[in-house]
Amino acid sequence: MRIILISLSLLISTFTFSQEDSIFLRKIYNEALTKGNAYEDLRSLCKDIGARVTGSAEAEMAVQWGKRKMESYGFDKVYLQEIQVPHWERGTTEAGWIRLTNGELIKVNLLALGGSIGTSGLMKGEVIGFNTLEELKNANKKEIEGKIVFINQHMDEQQIVTFRAYGGCYAIRGYGAIEAGHLGAKAVIIRSLGLPIDEHPHTGSMSYADSVSKIPAAALSTLDADKLANVLKNESAEFILEMDCRDYPDVTSYNVIGEMTGSEKPNNIITFGGHLDSWDTGEGAHDDGAGIAHTLEAMRILKELDYKPKNTLRLVFFMNEENGNRGGKGYAEWAKGQKHENHILALESDRGGFSPRGFHIDGTEEQLKILRSYSEIFRPYELHVFDKGFGGVDISPLKEQFEGIPLVGFVPDSQRYFDFHHAPSDVFENVNKRELELGCAAIASVLYLFDLAL
């Protein structure tokens, strides 16, 4: 009897969509694949604007770009939400060398971590190497004082989903400067959080603690990290570093917002988007130009197909995901505290522009069941991941403000993401047109299905 019940519930959840829905999804995909704007929009964001770290001229131009794009697509409302954002600049000098005991110099490719202080001219120090952050934490202060700490922790290649490998290494970048500074190091250099062995260093956010002196922090390319690790197997080495990156006072910036007003329940808000800022290297093509292009195109397609949403669909280009999430936090506080809105679902694309696999949901079992009921209608489009999981950094503050809101994360194939993430190679040329377009269609489709269901 139990088996019968399971079977019936499977049948029911399998057929919650109609033929009309299937036809509409096919229209969405056809529009994305044959008359899509996403690839050209992404090209424009990458090439006409470029890298757009929070507080930079490019970030402000990206705000204008985003607003104009939304206006050009004729959404019902387009406006900016003002926020205060951090302003860190890499500066003009950034260079590092390994000096061997025989005096030979090996130039390395490195990037200051985002938020790092500079070196105030040329900094030199003996290198002390650690394989993991744990090893460093357990080290003796005497061994470390006055030295430059090198953490050579590798991302775990055995992880099938590369984000898990990233999660396992995140702390070396986030907290390496605190741990090394705490033990008296004068600087910390880490192995880049990237999977390939290549010449591209990967930057990213880092933290300081009030109780610990700030020290400069940089990431070496994986190739150079291997070189340095090899040197340290046989001899001691000195590291020479100069970086003039620094913080500036906060500046005013904006989330860019566009809406299609709900025809039945306009006060019910479905927020979706990506983040407009990027790191200041490469072009922020996958991270998160792809998310911007995905979600902009998803709303353009729904409008182009003359879809009238029941609930209000609100597209948000968030500012400052990379180093502060002021856009995400500011948006959630504004929506709840100032606007007293009713938010029913949020969706984010911030895992790159690769071939779609499905969606994750951060929500209840019931909400997961709704997502899972879409697996059949998405089968022709090769989506198969409909699981619990993380929604996204930008939308995560909504959870604190709106109890029970489901957060949905778009899940593309993850294999190539950490080839490009926060690296000079995150450029438009490394995004595939069809893979990007299929992501747009998947997102437009799931927004349509959720709008019907909620």
Add this chain to the structure above:
Amino acid sequence: MRIILISLSLLISTFTFSQEDSIFLRKIYNEALTKGNAYEDLRSLCKDIGARVTGSAEAEMAVQWGKRKMESYGFDKVYLQEIQVPHWERGTTEAGWIRLTNGELIKVNLLALGGSIGTSGLMKGEVIGFNTLEELKNANKKEIEGKIVFINQHMDEQQIVTFRAYGGCYAIRGYGAIEAGHLGAKAVIIRSLGLPIDEHPHTGSMSYADSVSKIPAAALSTLDADKLANVLKNESAEFILEMDCRDYPDVTSYNVIGEMTGSEKPNNIITFGGHLDSWDTGEGAHDDGAGIAHTLEAMRILKELDYKPKNTLRLVFFMNEENGNRGGKGYAEWAKGQKHENHILALESDRGGFSPRGFHIDGTEEQLKILRSYSEIFRPYELHVFDKGFGGVDISPLKEQFEGIPLVGFVPDSQRYFDFHHAPSDVFENVNKRELELGCAAIASVLYLFDLAL
């Protein structure tokens, strides 16, 4: 009652693997992802050998390369199977121009189709354009006689699986010269069978008919096809073409074969492999260097993990898939007619080195059920396609020789395949290391599971 039966059979088929199997698959994946040779093997095939069209010096070097590789991995037996293969060469001259009515010349990127005759010096003729092969077939002979036919048929971007779009266009390349020649054309130029709009022409096989005069055939890059189509909208144009490609007499070549002898049923053969030949442009990296690297690595991993197959696992690097399938046909005939072997399954990888999606099977419902029973054990590895479908060109002749043999095709993501297929851009740099390695692990895993099941 029927529902109960369905549920029970689902439960049974879901749990045909043991925890031991799960652990072994994890070992296979770990070996592929952390100690794999596939990426370096593919680099070597692409860079130390290069493009390797049947009959070329490179194809013969690839045979030696393959035999040495298999020997270096210590398989139980390594040997060559002699076959006779066609020998066509592109020659040294290959160039084309559009001449406008005002005399202006537009140089185009083109490639002779494989097997085409040359032009015997400079050939000129008025262009007559068609949107599809069907349009050409319905045209009037008088309009076409003495002209150069241009077929601008686009691959259908609406297809989610790109191989379907390819299938829909295959005939313009395969039979365009016959149809155009039949109507008196002096040459045929086609839009390349590729999805992106770019400068790379895509070659590939073509046919002549005994009853129709042979005419030269070439493919324009999609960018140049668009240019020519635009010109023809407004004015007439001449096409100028020179190609000195030609056929030579058949030569001797080889399939390269390596075996792990079955411990229980050595006379039961499981054949698996890819094709060693490629077209003569690019490096044959995805087509089918990836298939060679996949299957070589799959057997290396099984041996490295000390797996003793019940049945004989036979790795075959087939020669001449691209223009004749002499390797595939010769292998099947030799296995049945000369060796009187018992073949129980065959598997092929010839869809590129992209992120794995699953497997297709060309077989009975019962055989499909076995494949489907693997879906749960592959879930952590993100495989989700376990459907009926095509096995592969090289293994397809086995079906005629061995009644009821299931043919299994490895199915990676198809979105980028027709960016590179038969084009100068099919080079090692366009293959991702992890995507390739995951394919090796998927193939080793499914061979292990089938070996246990059969």
